[in-house]
Amino acid sequence: MTSGQPLPRGAEPTLTIAQVVERTGLSHDTLRYYEKAGLIERVGRTTGNQRRYAAADLAWLEFLIRLRGTGMSITDMQRFAGLRSRGDGSVPDRLAMLREHRADLADRMRALRRNAAALDDKIHHYERLLAEPGSDDPT
Numbered sequence: 001m002t003s004g005q006p007l008p009r010g011a012e013p014t015l016t017i018a019q020v021v022e023r024t025g026l027s028h029d030t031l032r033y034y035e036k037a038g039l040i041e042r043v044g045r046t047t048g049n050q051r052r053y054a055a056a057d058l059a060w061l062e063f064l065i066r067l068r069g070t071g072m073s074i075t076d077m078q079r080f081a082g083l084r085s086r087g088d089g090s091v092p093d094r095l096a097m098l099r100e101h102r103a104d105l106a107d108r109m110r111a112l113r114r115n116a117a118a119l120d121d122k123i124h125h126y127e128r129l130l131a132e133p134g135s136d137d138p139t
Contacts, residue, residue, distance in 0.1 A: 014044060014053055015054075024058070025065075038081060039064055039077055
């Protein structure tokens with residue numbers, strides 16, 4: 001449910017904001033921020049004006065969490081969400097954006113592996129120093 005309108009009778013099962021918080025690990029404030037920032041469309045509401053999230057909303061939130069977890073900026077996430085809201089005509093632009101982000105992620109992963117290897121080398125160096133009494137190497 002993404003209309004922001006009251007939920008119709010017989011609508012698909014929905015989740016409360018508390019249930020979405022529990023399932024996604026996002027906070028209430030983050031969910032409200034994502035809605036305000038345009039990352040998610042206004043979600044359906046009960047007659048008591050309580051947010052109710054549909055399965056499609058949850059799937060989209062889980063993808064946003066993945067994008068954020070890979071280091072995508074909120075600005076780029078907003079751009080991607082905007083493209084998504086335009087429908088199938090924006091698929092080529094979304095694909096290009098995800099390919100570019102994936103390439104950037106691969107570069108960062110290579111850099112992280114090099115950095116981890118350097119840390120491993122230093123850890124092994126210090127372990128050898130500790131195993132050899134009398135060694136006094138300050139690096």
